[in-house]
Amino acid sequence: MGAAALGAPGMAWAQSDRPVKFILPVGVGSGVDTITRAAGPALSAALGHTVVIENQPGAGGIVGTSALVRSAPDGYTLSMLSNNHVIFPSVYKSLPFDPLTDITPISMVGMTPFLLVANPQKIPANDIKALTALLKSQPGRYNYASSGNGTILHLAAEMYVQQAGVKARHIPYKGVGPMMSDLIGGQVDFGVLSLPSVLPQVKSGALKALGACGGERMAALPDLPTLREQGLADYEIGGWFAAAGPAKLPASDVRRIHDALGRAFNSPDVKQAMAAQNNRIVLMPPEQTEAYFRSEMAKYAVVVKGAGLELM
Structure with missing residues (x-):
């Protein structure tokens, strides 16, 4: 009877036909959205429940994450989070949730490579060492673009500026599209x-890749x-996406959801889709995922402080 009682919650979950909802704090067509939708059928098969994707963008991801935090910790409401989740504390004066204690990290899922382009x-430079020399020779003359203040693309470029010891003006845009247009246009x-967004422009010669x-x-x-190979020993950054649930998820x-994610993202169809999008599958256990969240939060806090970025 004791064994049956212990097994009852899992049995009830397995027998339910209730769908599993992934709340995405991003818009349709974004990187995390594309990845999650590509994995949707495999996730449904692995979880044994239909997966429903619900986009709730707004306030840089705070709207959707708030909805996740308010959800019942019953395994039926999950999310796929990205770097922004651990950047929040460094760029916002106040948040309606704690990025660590109000969620349950389940698994790091994958990485999206970034590259520095010009x-x-x-920019006459063809590599990072030459770019650094150019920027040091004319401090403040050159500028770098980002998809917005406090975004991961802003912090990735700012991290280069800080670690290289150079000066360059930050020009924020409202999204990747206008940022890339003005980079190509020379403004x-x-x-x-990210590699998926810029690879065609690099291959066509519209933009020049200087370092991974x-x-x-x-x-x-x-x-x-890589920038590390080119002399910046401490430089490493990229996009990532990780599955999480509300706090106090049993x-x-x-364990069950983590194992299902492993089966889904190691399935041939999803591996092919991820490779086609130039993403890399990197599955981590829950404890390692939580530790990674904490280390990333600390890393971005240092970059934001060094940039003198005013809290929003």
């Missing part, structure tokens, strides 16, 4: 973008050295 007409000089931002080279551009549910 307008080929505005701004350089910036950091991650800890290793990218399969799509294997000849492009350990049994965390």
Whole structure:
């Protein structure tokens, strides 16, 4: 009877036909949205429940994450979070939730590579060392673009500026689209973008890739050295996405969902879709995922403080 009682919650969950909802704090067509939708059928099969994706963008992701935090910790409401989740405390004066204690990290799922790119007409440098020398020779003359103040692309470029010891003006845009348009047009000089968004422009020569931002080279551009290889030993940054639930999600549910994510993202169809989007699958256990959240939060806090960014 004791064994049956312990198994009852899991049995009830398995027998229910209730869908599992993924609240995404981003708009339709964004990177995390595209990834989650591509994995949707495999996630449904692995979880044994239909997966429903609900986009709740707004306030940089705070709206959707607030909805997750308010949800019941029963395993039927989850989310796919990104870097923004751990950047919040550094760029907002107040939040309606705690990014660590008000959620349950389940699994890191994958990474999206970043690269530092420049307008080929505005920046004569062909690598990071040459760019650094150029910026040091004319402090403040050049500028870098971002998708907005406090965004991951802003902090990725600012991290380069700080670690290279150079001066460049920050030009924030409202999104990746206008940022990239002005980079190509020469209104701004350089910036950091995700590989999926910028690879066509790099291959066409509209933009010039100077360095890979991650800890290793990218399969799509294997000849492009990392910033670490080019002298910035402490530089490593990229986009990531991780599954999470509300706070106090039972350990049994965390294990079950984590295992289902592993099956889904290791399925041939999802692996192919991720490779086509130039994303990399990086699955982590819950404890390691939580530790990674904490380390990322600390890293971005240092960059924001160094940039003198005013809290919103």
